[in-house]
Amino acid sequence: MQENLVIVESPAKAKTIEKFLGKDFMVKSSFGHIRDLAKKGLGVNIDNEFEPIYEIPEDKRKVVEDLSRLSQSAKTVWLASDEDREGEAIAWHLAKVLNLPIDRTKRIVFHEITQRAILNAIESPRTIDLNLVNAQQARRVLDRLVGFELSPILWKKVRPALSAGRVQSVAVRLIVEREREIINFKSVAQFRVVAQFYLAGDAAKNLFKATLSQGFATKAEAEQFLHSCIGEQFTVSKAEEKPVQRYAAPPFTTSTLQQEASRKLGMSVSQTMSVAQKLYEQGLITYMRTDSVNLSQMAITQCKNEITRLFGAKYSYPHNFKTKTKGAQEAHEAIRPSYIERQEIEGTATEKRLYDLIWKRTVASQMVPAELDRTQIVIDLKHRKEQFVAQGEVVRFDGFMRLYSESVDEDAQQDGEGGILPKMSIGDSVQYTTMTASERYSVAPSRYNEATLVKRLEELGIGRPSTYAPTITTIINRGYVVKQSKESQKRQVMQMTLSQDKIAEKLVTESYGKEKNRLAPTDIGMVVNDYLETQFSSIIDYHFTANVEKEFDRVAEGEITWTDMIRSFYEPFHVLVNSAIGTQSDRTTQPARVLGIDPKTGLTVKARIGRYGPMVELESADGGKCQFASLKKGQLIESISLEEALELFALPRNLGDLNGEALMVGVGKFGPYVRHGKTFASLTKSDDPYTITRERAEELLKESAEKQRAQAEPLRTFAEDPNMVIKSGLYGPYIAYNGKNYRLPKGAKIEALSYTECQRIVAKSKK
Secondary structure, three states: EEEEEEEOHHHHHHHHHHOOOOOEEEEOOOOOOOOOOOOOOOOOOOOOOOOEEEEEOOHHHHHHHHHHHHHHHEEEEEOOOOHHOOOHHHHHHHHHHOOOOOOEEEEEOEOOOOHHHHHHHHHHOOOOOHHHHHHHHHHHHHHHHHHHHHHHEEEHHOOOOOOOOOOHHHHHHHHHHHHHHHHHOOOEEEEEEEEEEEEEOOOOOOOEEEEEOEEEHHHHHHHHHHHOOOHHHHHHEEEEEEEEEEEOOOEEEEHHHHHHHHHHOOOOHHHHHHHHHHHHHHHEEOOOOOOOOOOOOOHHHHHHHHHHHOOOOHHEEEOOOOOOOOOOOOOOEEEEOOOOOOOOOOHHHHHHHHHHHHHHHHHHHOOEEEEEEEEEEEEEEEOOOOOEEEEHHHEEEEEHHHHOOOOOOHHHHHOOOEOOHHHOOOOOEEOOOOOEEEEOOOOOOOOOOHHHHHHHHHOOOEEEOOOHHHHHHHHHHHEEEEEEEEOOOEEOOOOOEEOOOEEEEEEEEEEEEOHHHHHHHHHHHHHHHHHHHHHHHOOHHHHHHHHHHHHHHHHOOOOOOHHHHHHHHHHHHHHHHHHHHOOOOOOOOOOOEEEEEEEOOOOEEEEEEOEEEEEEEEOOOOOOEEEEOOOOOOOOOOOOHHHHHHHHHOOOEEEEEOOOEEEEEEEEEEEEEEEEEOEEEOOOOOOOOOOOOOHHHHHHHHHHHHHHHHHHOOOOEEOHHHHHHHEOOOOOEEEEEEEEEOOOOOOOOHOOOOOHHHHHHHHHHHO
């Protein structure tokens, strides 16, 4: 009989823990959840206190059988799943399925997989916390109720095969609202004036930059201002220098790690969580789902020793941070390295980069503030009310910045402050060398990327550390949101420079509009959002969704029962569902948006969602056939212009005759293609059907023909029977025999197959 059986979620975690426990302990994995709500039907018995109906999935039956056998033969079973609500629920499900007594089964938790933490946990086990279990059950049941009741309404009222979720729908709403801000934004040009000054009497003419405090709406106003500066007197009216301190950012929580890994390493939220999970399971970092910025006293001491060793005692500033998040469900420790003295790790390149980020952030949080001198100079003009402002910032002592500085989001970045400014006093006279008025366009709000969406959801109190990654993945997989990148566009702007009492004009080219991995709604995402806002405004209300999170926290604290919490939500929600079902009998479609009149035909052009997605439509003349075209990737019904729509009708394009037949380019069911007679070739991702040249189209046809010829040539023939051949196909090599095709077994080597073995494969293959 085995003395002790320890059950964890993942094989990697089991492997790490097994190293720390002796021969009396066997560590096994449950491979995540072993039970979930039944897939068939609602999976919740509404009439019996919302009782969940759980089932063991088919792929977990073998795992459950093995764990059941091992638990029966073990003297003591230890449930060691993660320390959050999800982990507590896994422990509870294991106890239920393995028939372990809830009040006597030993539950152990640890926020780092180190020998010290594991042995401490073994010495002080507890029982399963049913309040945490019920908070997880409440979330799971509530999300099932919302999804199960909302989705069929969307099928009936909007479009088949759609689905809705409580937190996901709110995330889509944020993205849709931002998109509409961008669509409605009108960019306005303004002239901004920047001058290079030097202190009068400074023989070396040490230049510094100053910006005019206001802009000019027109070129004429900016030019008139430059003219007025010829012979003008410039005097310092304010010279303020003050020392400031810049403090280090606190150690990582789940959301700040997701944000910083996105900004510094370009990692997606789900990628960050996946890599962090691997680091945790290898015992390299503490638990990666946490709201807390707290560090243990031991970690603070380790940081102090490491900082003193690397940089000297003057850089050390041991202290702790206070968690501000109300109702933080994982109020243990921030994400930090398990061993602070371990600066580098073995692993993949991504694991090393994320670990390095966590190590630097943790250690820097225990370093002294940076000391800076911040200077502001204000320059008055004798004959005008405008002022020039110069700002400088000089680092006197780098402090934590020697190791690490927090990044900011692209859309939060502003023009950086200058470096050292010359010493000036009020009343000093300054002179300019050049003064430039540049045309600047106002910029629309930025689309969210994954990091800024997580930040916004957290600000609104929506979701928890464990929900951000799956929420973003879900809305992308459902086709409500796309992650897109856009190349920058070019435009010419006016620049006027005053130098030596003369004004020179020139046009300069600037880039704008570049985007990388930004989240944009699809047309169907906008339609679903609009429908939910019309019929279920309270469900996707930001404050309401945040309040539901607080109710989950109250369940976790044992303040309210989870069934009461579900009932208070479900009863008014169900009334809304019944009302929505009764409002319309037929499926609603997004009303067509009239874009204008085609100047060539005089016919109306519209944009709408059709059977196969968003499209534009050129109305028919005299009851004839309408002309349709699909929207390009990145185009939206709400924002497409008439000119852009008319371009879409350019397909199919005739590139001219080739050997007596038309060479055509079009877009079909399987994407863009080039066609010559009955021969087709698909365009690659880099080919644009609207701009592809004849030469490139011919090249694609030639490549396609060569590929088909190569596939037609047998890879193997057999002297015993000329009808038995091995060919290359779209999905790999296969046997062709007497007009029928047979799949080769996995791992079969073509050159080693004999005629007899091929006969056996043919005989055994299913018809």
